[in-house]
Amino acid sequence: MARALPTPALRPLLPADVPVLAAIFTASIEELTGDDYSEAQQQAWMDAAETEEFGKRLTADLTLVATLDGSPVGFASLRGNDHIRMLYVHPAVAGQGVATLLVDALEKLAGGRGVQSLTVDASDTAQGFFAKRGYIAQQRNSVTMNDEWLANTTMKKTLGAAQ
Template identity: 85%
Template sequence: MGQTLPKPALRPFLPEDVPLLAAIFTASIEELTGEDYSEVQQQAWMELAEGEEFGKRLAADLTLIATIEGSPVGFASLRGNDHIRMLYVHPAVSGHGIASMLVDALEKLAGGRGAQSLTVDASDTAEGFFAKRGYTAQQRNSITVNDEWLANTTMKKTLGAAR
């Protein structure tokens, strides 16, 4: 716990990142969401990283990669100008500011693109993280992922104060 990580960096997504980002995605779900989702729900969610569709979603959005010493440790994607579509951090670096660094960057990019606010459909696991950053709950959602129901919360943050 008390160990200091080398300084993280950000870079854009590259197509060759897909396998490593899929591994981060599944590890994050498997190891960090167990208190909020059942094993069956986690399995259905992790299956989203299988096949070509995962890479297509990453490529369709503005996806940033957080790295430590050149190795990806997390990623986040901005859909359009105003929606955080994905935010996943490897469990080994969870709690070390990687997610905050990624969201800070997406908030700046969204503001620079003219967005007045930013939304996210936060998992129950991530809801507290976003609330601490000034996002407020707008509505609860039940979504179907590979025939399993999962709950999340649409949250919103006004960006005007930061500009």
């Protein structure tokens, strides 16, 4: 008899999560962004997980952790009340609704705080995901990481009463 897949759950960031979230961050970039970024760009991006600043960014923001059977499989963070700063899902669960669960929760939290719109600086890889959710491209950006240029797109979604 087939066993049902576990349902993802959400919880707040715990200090002990930082190393496993860094591993999810790295695996996500390494395995999911190769069609949009060069190996050098990916490496420069992944190097951010190896700094103390990575943990500080997670704890400074409202960071939610998605879990399956109690193990972290993804995370997303909200900077202030209106900017999705990070959204990363382990490649093993990509396409299984984990990112949707995380962004749904951030949109509801922001809406509950009275925010009218949310922004995100979406990677080229994530842009389609956000577009399907009603985020509209506002501008292209170039950011430098370890002497590599990476492009992303600032996108914005107006939150409705249903949030």
